[in-house]
Amino acid sequence: MKAERVSRMTGSEVNAFLGKAGFPAIENAKGVDVYRVSYRTVDVNGGPTTATGSLVLPQTSAHELRVVSYSHGTMADRREAPSVASTGEGRYLPVYFATHGFAAAAADYLGLGEGPGAHPYMHTATEAGASIDLLKAARRLAGQQQVTFDKRIMVTGFSQGGHAAMALGAALQKDRDLDVSAIAPISGPFDIEHAEFPAAVDGRLDGRSAAFYLAYWLTSMDRVYDVYDEPSEAFRPPYDAKVTDLLDGSHDLGTIAAALPSTVDELLTPAYLGKLGKPTGRLLKAIRRNDTTCRDLRPGAPVRLFAATGDRDVVLANSESCLKDLRARHVDASLMDVGDVNHLTSLRLSLPKVLAWFQQGAGTTAG
Template structure:
């Protein structure tokens, strides 16, 4: 039986468990330059501030992960969890800042492999891991408990980052995530740890898309070696997989309405295919819901029940037959699985019962990776909904990443 849309969309993003075991949010001395320092392109990945969110024992992490319904590694370690603000670039290439989470294990201190977890769709700044509990904290803690350095970017415009979040913009998903990897190395060095430069990537939903974008970005990054990629239920092909499922009624209507509204508002800021929201939305007030300040309940309350009730007939037709700036917005972001170089193994995970992100996205990604001669597989985790696909996939991802690391020791 399908759970209500609100429950499904919040199942992981709001696990409902606060880090009550923290020693208290203790602001640490910044390991980079002070926040007033003028950001330049050369500063990318340097730290503005690093705040200790929690210092957890192995037992506390095990209890936390169990409550959050995340896998508990064998012989878990304790870990320190930090909220990091760091320097990166905006959508136009100008300097800005972003935030994210870094978890460092207690026992393992030298030559740490790093796992970057890219979170799923968030429309509210306060929902990101640097400022709120959820998968943006649980995932890096899970990997730190297994002896990795765990990181989770908020992306641009979420958490403590300024401005709007450029939702589903592959270029900045990659750049903001890469710059947090750089910042994690700086933080680790300041805390008596060292990172090996070996990197593993995973992410869920939007984070699956971001994971593939980051993987392509890492190909030419000096000092970092991509060892494996395992995205879960990502919207890799919005034009030819996700939108046909939405228009064909194969997605949950509430979820489809939310995603279409958010995507439209975000992409218009970057590619400008309408001047007034009344040109695309039946209720022009929808655009204001995606300012990063409205919470999830407020956004859902302001949306209609279906995509057909959300947008104008003209825009719905444009979505079904995209051209001009709308087509460019789709094409520039639907390339995260294309053009890969052989050598890095990729394991895709998805569920055939997913009515938020159609499994066709994963099959199209599989096709594109095979065309590039990448060693790739797709695991169908069953006739399950979107968030259950993540719950079934994460233990497999953790086991695979652990095996990849241990095989090189």
């Protein structure tokens, strides 16, 4: 493990920093210290690799801290990851929780930040693995400063991070050293097979968003599961010749969006569109291996799902499906629809509710 402090802010500086992102002023905001942590974890094949992430500690005299793990949303550019970017969702959100007195950890995931290789987008096992291994590295770093962490972690995340948060919650239940207190995913794509892919194909998702998500998911899953023999099997020209390089972790969203079409029909071949509607073989394996996050959790940690009717990036049906799976397993779970708002607004509206629940001791008291 290697850690370096990359930022130090007073409470007033935190308010100014978060204010730039539209956060309201926080009364009695605590100062924070932000660390970039490099640590060992495992890759998609279970072999050794390294990853990076962010740990944000409140400036407090307390020697024991409750911990929030925040899992960030979809990002294709490794430079936007929490441990590297000085702004953006992956940095703002851990600071937000830390200034309220929590230790906040935010994994970059594999292949983002300073981790090697390409990012295995939406790969359940490594989302959970990178997150839990960061928490363990963060505990060692805190111990060097005579601070101990509560072993029962509060878990949240947005978009892809909602998926990662559920995966982490299930992994924490199986861990020998840590446990999960409560899980609060926001607008996560939990059911690719029955909710997200159908919405992408039938036009319920924004066209450009759907094209981007599908291109990212397919190129990432192809590296792991070989979901097409050649890019031309899945992608129409000219996208078949450039999509893999475009999504190699070195291009920002604006560059990628400008290079991709505005609809799924323009991106994918008719034959592959048909496969998405009725997946089989390696494609179905990739979907079902990673569509399990809401079925892997056991009773013991309450879950509050947040989503939005108006979301055209991740449809509400994902969270409805997750809620059904959780209740079938007798997990204490609920879903709050924050309204006819877009994807990013669902985060803005849900976040104060997540914070309030965590502050009330989510998972340690009834409800």
